[in-house]
Amino acid sequence: MPVTINVGFSEKLGQPEFGSIGASCHIECQLDAPILENADAFRAKTRELYAACSTAAKEELARHRASAGASPKNGSKSPNGTGRPPANGSATNHRASKRQLDFLEQLARQTPQVGVRRLESLAQRICKKPITELSSFDASSLIDTLKAIKEGRLDVEAALSGEKR
Numbered sequence: 001m002p003v004t005i006n007v008g009f010s011e012k013l014g015q016p017e018f019g020s021i022g023a024s025c026h027i028e029c030q031l032d033a034p035i036l037e038n039a040d041a042f043r044a045k046t047r048e049l050y051a052a053c054s055t056a057a058k059e060e061l062a063r064h065r066a067s068a069g070a071s072p073k074n075g076s077k078s079p080n081g082t083g084r085p086p087a088n089g090s091a092t093n094h095r096a097s098k099r100q101l102d103f104l105e106q107l108a109r110q111t112p113q114v115g116v117r118r119l120e121s122l123a124q125r126i127c128k129k130p131i132t133e134l135s136s137f138d139a140s141s142l143i144d145t146l147k148a149i150k151e152g153r154l155d156v157e158a159a160l161s162g163e164k165r
Contacts, residue, residue, distance in 0.1 A: 002030040007046060009053035013061060014140020016094050023060040025053040096139035101131065104139060107146040113156045114149060122146075125160050 008026035015021055027049050035042050096104075108119040123131045126145055127138040134142065148154035 001033050003033050003036060005029050005031055005046065005049070007049040007053060009050060009057050011054075011057050011061060012144075013065075014137055014144065016136045018140075020140075021061065021064055023057040023064075025056040025060075027053055094136045096134040096136050100136065100139040100143065101134070104131070104142060104146065107143065107150060111146060111150040111156075114146065118156070118160075121160060122156075 006026065006028045008024060010022060010024035012020050012022035029049060031042075031045065035045065104119060105116060108114045108116050114122065120131055122145065123129065123134060123138075123142055126142055127134055129138065145154065145159055149156050149159060
């Protein structure tokens with residue numbers, strides 16, 4: 001008797017003005033029941049399906065980022081004047097809002113393993129710039145990272161070292 005497995009991946013990226021864009025991929029697959037007797041084979045198949053979903057969703061987000069950077073909605077050139085997105089990878093170069101910066105500090109204070117002292121280090125590691133120079137997109141990414149650390153989905157040391165745990 002076949003076994004049905006459903007695997008999925010979703011990713012959401014912050015956009016300027018508190019917007020976001022997301023992509024997801026879900027695969028439902030029937031496997032032969034004997035695969036359940038071999039835990040390693042089952043996990044390998046699950047990882048393979050998950051990797052396919054992850055790749056598809058990330059490629060879709062990259063495709064969207066590339067098309068958004070190539071032709072700004074208002075027909076004007078990009079903020080750096082080249083018609084291409086800024087080197088930092090964000091489609092715009094709007095500064096992080098006061099509200100975003102305040103929320104970053106609030107999250108840092110609520111996350112004992114980060115705190116306000118390590119927030120600057122985290123910004124430097126993840127965004128490659130100090131808090132005072134964050135774009136709206138950078139701040140949104142950093143907020144997502146702090147939320148993941150606070151919820152225990154990401155280890156702060158891994159985030160600071162660039163690893164994913």
